[in-house]
Amino acid sequence: MSRPKIAVVVFPGSNDDHDAALALEGLGADPVLVWHAETELPEVGAVVLPGGFSYGDYLRCGAIARFAPVMSAVQRFAAGGGLVLGICNGFQVLCEAGLLPGALRPNASLEFVCRDVPALVERADTLFTSRCEPEQALTMPVKHGEGCYFADGELFAELEANGQIALRYADNPNGSIGNIAAVINDAGNVFGLMPHPEHAVDPLLGSTDGALVLGSLVDAARERTLAPV
Protein backbone atom coordinates (compact mmCIF):
# COMPACT_ATOMS: atom_id res chain seq x y z
CA MET A 1 0.00 0.00 0.00
CA SER A 2 1.25 3.48 -0.78
CA ARG A 3 2.50 5.63 2.06
CA PRO A 4 0.74 9.02 1.89
CA LYS A 5 2.81 12.07 2.77
CA ILE A 6 1.47 13.99 5.78
CA ALA A 7 2.95 17.33 6.84
CA VAL A 8 3.58 17.92 10.55
CA VAL A 9 4.09 21.64 11.19
CA VAL A 10 6.86 22.59 13.61
CA PHE A 11 6.39 25.89 15.43
CA PRO A 12 9.00 27.21 17.86
CA GLY A 13 7.76 25.58 21.06
CA SER A 14 6.03 22.58 19.45
CA ASN A 15 6.99 19.51 21.45
CA ASP A 16 4.77 16.72 20.17
CA ASP A 17 5.82 17.12 16.54
CA HIS A 18 8.21 14.16 16.54
CA ASP A 19 5.74 12.00 18.47
CA ALA A 20 3.03 12.81 15.91
CA ALA A 21 5.44 11.99 13.06
CA LEU A 22 6.48 8.71 14.71
CA ALA A 23 2.85 7.68 15.26
CA LEU A 24 1.90 8.53 11.67
CA GLU A 25 4.89 6.60 10.36
CA GLY A 26 3.86 3.56 12.39
CA LEU A 27 0.39 3.80 10.89
CA GLY A 28 1.66 3.71 7.32
CA ALA A 29 2.20 7.37 6.45
CA ASP A 30 5.31 9.19 5.35
CA PRO A 31 5.47 12.22 7.69
CA VAL A 32 7.27 15.38 6.61
CA LEU A 33 8.23 17.97 9.24
CA VAL A 34 7.53 21.50 7.96
CA TRP A 35 9.14 24.48 9.72
CA HIS A 36 6.82 27.37 10.61
CA ALA A 37 8.78 29.86 8.48
CA GLU A 38 7.99 27.99 5.25
CA THR A 39 5.57 29.80 2.98
CA GLU A 40 4.52 26.74 0.99
CA LEU A 41 3.52 23.22 1.99
CA PRO A 42 5.05 20.26 0.19
CA GLU A 43 2.72 18.03 -1.84
CA VAL A 44 0.86 16.23 0.98
CA GLY A 45 -2.41 14.40 1.61
CA ALA A 46 -2.97 16.02 5.03
CA VAL A 47 -1.49 18.48 7.52
CA VAL A 48 -1.12 17.97 11.28
CA LEU A 49 -0.64 20.86 13.71
CA PRO A 50 0.95 19.18 16.74
CA GLY A 51 0.79 19.79 20.47
CA GLY A 52 3.17 21.97 22.42
CA PHE A 53 3.55 25.59 23.40
CA SER A 54 3.94 27.45 20.12
CA TYR A 55 5.61 30.83 20.58
CA GLY A 56 5.58 30.21 24.34
CA ASP A 57 1.77 30.44 24.38
CA TYR A 58 2.27 34.20 24.84
CA LEU A 59 -0.84 36.42 24.78
CA ARG A 60 -3.26 33.50 24.23
CA CYS A 61 -2.48 29.91 23.23
CA GLY A 62 -2.18 29.81 19.45
CA ALA A 63 -2.70 33.57 19.02
CA ILE A 64 0.78 34.23 17.63
CA ALA A 65 1.27 30.92 15.83
CA ARG A 66 -1.71 31.64 13.62
CA PHE A 67 0.33 34.42 11.96
CA ALA A 68 3.31 32.16 11.23
CA PRO A 69 4.17 32.19 7.50
CA VAL A 70 3.24 28.51 7.15
CA MET A 71 -0.28 29.23 8.38
CA SER A 72 -1.13 31.15 5.19
CA ALA A 73 -0.26 27.99 3.30
CA VAL A 74 -2.34 25.90 5.73
CA GLN A 75 -5.28 28.31 5.24
CA ARG A 76 -5.03 27.89 1.46
CA PHE A 77 -4.71 24.11 1.82
CA ALA A 78 -7.83 23.97 4.03
CA ALA A 79 -9.76 26.34 1.76
CA GLY A 80 -9.06 23.94 -1.11
CA GLY A 81 -10.56 21.06 0.87
CA GLY A 82 -7.26 19.74 2.28
CA LEU A 83 -7.38 17.71 5.50
CA VAL A 84 -6.07 19.50 8.59
CA LEU A 85 -5.84 17.92 12.05
CA GLY A 86 -5.01 20.02 15.11
CA ILE A 87 -3.97 18.27 18.31
CA CYS A 88 -4.05 20.20 21.62
CA ASN A 89 -1.98 23.33 20.86
CA GLY A 90 -2.75 22.66 17.19
CA PHE A 91 -6.48 22.77 18.05
CA GLN A 92 -5.90 26.12 19.80
CA VAL A 93 -4.09 27.44 16.72
CA LEU A 94 -6.95 26.34 14.43
CA CYS A 95 -9.51 28.12 16.63
CA GLU A 96 -7.43 31.31 16.77
CA ALA A 97 -6.97 31.13 12.99
CA GLY A 98 -10.72 30.88 12.49
CA LEU A 99 -10.38 27.49 10.75
CA LEU A 100 -12.44 25.99 13.58
CA PRO A 101 -15.22 27.71 15.54
CA GLY A 102 -14.97 28.53 19.24
CA ALA A 103 -12.08 29.20 21.60
CA LEU A 104 -10.07 27.36 24.25
CA ARG A 105 -9.91 28.97 27.69
CA PRO A 106 -7.97 28.20 30.87
CA ASN A 107 -9.23 25.01 32.54
CA ALA A 108 -12.09 25.67 34.96
CA SER A 109 -10.00 24.13 37.74
CA LEU A 110 -7.03 26.38 36.84
CA GLU A 111 -4.96 23.22 37.13
CA PHE A 112 -2.87 21.68 34.40
CA VAL A 113 -4.49 18.29 33.74
CA CYS A 114 -2.35 15.36 32.68
CA ARG A 115 -4.11 12.00 32.61
CA ASP A 116 -5.85 9.47 30.40
CA VAL A 117 -9.49 10.41 29.75
CA PRO A 118 -12.24 8.55 27.95
CA ALA A 119 -13.95 10.44 25.13
CA LEU A 120 -17.06 9.17 23.36
CA VAL A 121 -17.22 9.17 19.58
CA GLU A 122 -20.22 11.19 18.54
CA ARG A 123 -19.34 11.28 14.85
CA ALA A 124 -17.83 8.08 13.46
CA ASP A 125 -18.57 9.19 9.91
CA THR A 126 -15.88 11.86 9.52
CA LEU A 127 -12.60 11.47 7.65
CA PHE A 128 -10.82 11.68 11.03
CA THR A 129 -12.88 9.04 12.84
CA SER A 130 -13.74 6.51 10.12
CA ARG A 131 -11.95 3.70 11.98
CA CYS A 132 -14.08 4.34 15.12
CA GLU A 133 -17.49 3.02 16.06
CA PRO A 134 -20.32 5.37 17.06
CA GLU A 135 -20.45 5.83 20.87
CA GLN A 136 -17.08 4.09 21.20
CA ALA A 137 -15.10 5.30 24.23
CA LEU A 138 -11.59 6.28 23.18
CA THR A 139 -9.00 6.46 25.94
CA MET A 140 -6.33 9.04 25.18
CA PRO A 141 -4.23 11.29 27.41
CA VAL A 142 -4.89 14.98 27.85
CA LYS A 143 -2.15 17.30 29.04
CA HIS A 144 -3.10 20.95 28.97
CA GLY A 145 -3.78 24.04 31.06
CA GLU A 146 -6.08 25.70 28.55
CA GLY A 147 -8.46 23.14 27.10
CA CYS A 148 -11.80 24.49 28.26
CA TYR A 149 -13.73 24.72 24.99
CA PHE A 150 -16.01 27.72 24.76
CA ALA A 151 -18.76 28.61 22.31
CA ASP A 152 -21.48 31.14 23.04
CA GLY A 153 -25.12 29.98 23.14
CA GLU A 154 -25.77 30.63 19.48
CA LEU A 155 -22.59 28.95 18.26
CA PHE A 156 -23.06 25.98 20.58
CA ALA A 157 -26.58 25.41 19.22
CA GLU A 158 -25.19 25.63 15.70
CA LEU A 159 -22.46 23.07 16.44
CA GLU A 160 -25.02 20.67 17.89
CA ALA A 161 -27.42 21.14 14.98
CA ASN A 162 -24.68 20.67 12.36
CA GLY A 163 -23.19 17.63 14.09
CA GLN A 164 -19.83 19.39 14.48
CA ILE A 165 -19.16 17.95 17.94
CA ALA A 166 -17.08 14.90 17.10
CA LEU A 167 -15.92 13.70 20.54
CA ARG A 168 -17.27 14.37 24.03
CA TYR A 169 -15.49 13.67 27.30
CA ALA A 170 -17.10 10.95 29.39
CA ASP A 171 -15.31 12.57 32.34
CA ASN A 172 -14.84 16.29 31.63
CA PRO A 173 -11.28 17.24 32.71
CA ASN A 174 -11.34 20.97 31.94
CA GLY A 175 -14.86 22.44 32.10
CA SER A 176 -15.49 22.42 28.34
CA ILE A 177 -19.01 23.43 27.41
CA GLY A 178 -21.10 20.39 26.45
CA ASN A 179 -18.15 18.14 27.40
CA ILE A 180 -16.65 18.92 23.99
CA ALA A 181 -13.32 17.19 23.32
CA ALA A 182 -13.21 17.57 19.52
CA VAL A 183 -14.90 19.68 16.87
CA ILE A 184 -14.95 19.51 13.11
CA ASN A 185 -15.61 22.36 10.69
CA ASP A 186 -18.82 22.48 8.70
CA ALA A 187 -17.08 21.36 5.51
CA GLY A 188 -15.69 18.28 7.28
CA ASN A 189 -12.00 18.75 6.42
CA VAL A 190 -10.63 20.49 9.54
CA PHE A 191 -10.67 18.67 12.88
CA GLY A 192 -9.33 19.67 16.29
CA LEU A 193 -9.10 17.76 19.55
CA MET A 194 -7.53 18.31 22.97
CA PRO A 195 -6.70 14.64 23.74
CA HIS A 196 -3.46 13.34 22.23
CA PRO A 197 -4.02 10.46 19.79
CA GLU A 198 -0.28 10.31 19.05
CA HIS A 199 0.33 9.30 22.66
CA ALA A 200 -2.09 6.40 22.52
CA VAL A 201 -0.79 4.26 19.66
CA ASP A 202 0.99 1.44 21.44
CA PRO A 203 0.01 -0.93 24.26
CA LEU A 204 3.13 0.26 26.09
CA LEU A 205 1.49 3.70 26.32
CA GLY A 206 -1.60 2.26 28.01
CA SER A 207 -3.96 2.62 25.05
CA THR A 208 -4.00 2.20 21.30
CA ASP A 209 -7.23 4.16 20.75
CA GLY A 210 -5.37 7.14 19.32
CA ALA A 211 -4.37 4.94 16.38
CA LEU A 212 -8.04 4.87 15.36
CA VAL A 213 -8.02 8.65 14.90
CA LEU A 214 -4.60 8.94 13.25
CA GLY A 215 -5.23 5.78 11.23
CA SER A 216 -8.44 7.31 9.88
CA LEU A 217 -6.43 10.35 8.81
CA VAL A 218 -3.82 8.15 7.11
CA ASP A 219 -6.60 6.30 5.22
CA ALA A 220 -8.14 9.59 4.09
CA ALA A 221 -4.76 11.10 3.16
CA ARG A 222 -3.96 8.00 1.09
CA GLU A 223 -7.20 8.34 -0.84
CA ARG A 224 -6.56 12.05 -1.37
CA THR A 225 -3.05 11.36 -2.63
CA LEU A 226 -4.32 8.80 -5.14
CA ALA A 227 -7.05 11.15 -6.35
CA PRO A 228 -6.00 14.75 -5.57
CA VAL A 229 -8.80 17.20 -4.64
Next chain:
Amino acid sequence: MKATVLVRPKPGILDPQGEAVQSSLRQLGFAVEEARVGRVVDLELEDGDPEQAQAELERMCEQLLANPLIESYEITVT
Protein backbone atom coordinates in the same frame (compact mmCIF):
# COMPACT_ATOMS: atom_id res chain seq x y z
CA MET B 1 2.27 58.61 20.89
CA LYS B 2 1.36 56.17 23.66
CA ALA B 3 -1.64 53.91 23.82
CA THR B 4 -3.00 51.50 26.38
CA VAL B 5 -5.21 48.55 25.52
CA LEU B 6 -7.26 46.88 28.23
CA VAL B 7 -8.48 43.37 27.40
CA ARG B 8 -11.15 41.80 29.58
CA PRO B 9 -12.96 38.48 29.61
CA LYS B 10 -16.48 39.21 28.32
CA PRO B 11 -19.32 39.16 30.86
CA GLY B 12 -20.66 35.65 31.30
CA ILE B 13 -17.36 34.02 30.31
CA LEU B 14 -16.03 31.79 33.07
CA ASP B 15 -12.92 33.43 34.52
CA PRO B 16 -11.25 30.89 36.82
CA GLN B 17 -8.31 33.21 37.37
CA GLY B 18 -10.68 35.92 38.64
CA GLU B 19 -12.39 33.39 40.89
CA ALA B 20 -9.06 32.35 42.40
CA VAL B 21 -8.11 35.98 43.00
CA GLN B 22 -11.51 36.72 44.57
CA SER B 23 -11.23 33.74 46.90
CA SER B 24 -7.68 34.75 47.94
CA LEU B 25 -8.78 38.30 48.63
CA ARG B 26 -11.64 37.01 50.78
CA GLN B 27 -9.20 34.82 52.70
CA LEU B 28 -7.22 38.00 53.42
CA GLY B 29 -10.38 39.49 54.91
CA PHE B 30 -11.45 41.76 52.04
CA ALA B 31 -15.19 41.82 51.25
CA VAL B 32 -14.76 41.16 47.52
CA GLU B 33 -17.82 39.78 45.73
CA GLU B 34 -16.27 39.31 42.32
CA ALA B 35 -12.92 39.68 40.60
CA ARG B 36 -12.24 39.46 36.87
CA VAL B 37 -8.70 39.31 35.54
CA GLY B 38 -7.80 40.86 32.19
CA ARG B 39 -4.66 42.07 30.50
CA VAL B 40 -3.00 45.46 29.89
CA VAL B 41 -0.93 46.13 26.78
CA ASP B 42 1.04 49.39 26.73
CA LEU B 43 2.09 50.47 23.28
CA GLU B 44 4.47 53.13 22.03
CA LEU B 45 3.44 54.21 18.54
CA GLU B 46 5.25 56.22 15.91
CA ASP B 47 3.82 59.76 15.94
CA GLY B 48 1.15 60.26 13.31
CA ASP B 49 -2.49 61.08 12.76
CA PRO B 50 -4.44 60.25 15.98
CA GLU B 51 -7.55 59.17 14.08
CA GLN B 52 -5.55 56.79 11.95
CA ALA B 53 -3.82 55.52 15.10
CA GLN B 54 -7.19 54.81 16.70
CA ALA B 55 -8.32 52.87 13.64
CA GLU B 56 -5.07 50.89 13.60
CA LEU B 57 -5.37 50.11 17.31
CA GLU B 58 -8.82 48.68 16.70
CA ARG B 59 -7.42 46.47 13.97
CA MET B 60 -4.62 45.35 16.31
CA CYS B 61 -7.23 44.38 18.90
CA GLU B 62 -9.44 42.53 16.42
CA GLN B 63 -6.54 40.68 14.80
CA LEU B 64 -4.27 39.85 17.71
CA LEU B 65 -4.54 41.57 21.08
CA ALA B 66 -8.04 40.29 21.89
CA ASN B 67 -10.10 37.30 20.81
CA PRO B 68 -13.45 39.00 20.07
CA LEU B 69 -15.32 35.77 20.78
CA ILE B 70 -14.35 35.76 24.45
CA GLU B 71 -12.77 39.13 25.20
CA SER B 72 -13.73 42.81 25.02
CA TYR B 73 -11.17 45.60 24.69
CA GLU B 74 -10.84 49.27 25.51
CA ILE B 75 -8.33 51.60 23.82
CA THR B 76 -6.90 54.75 25.38
CA VAL B 77 -4.57 56.98 23.37
CA THR B 78 -2.45 59.47 25.35
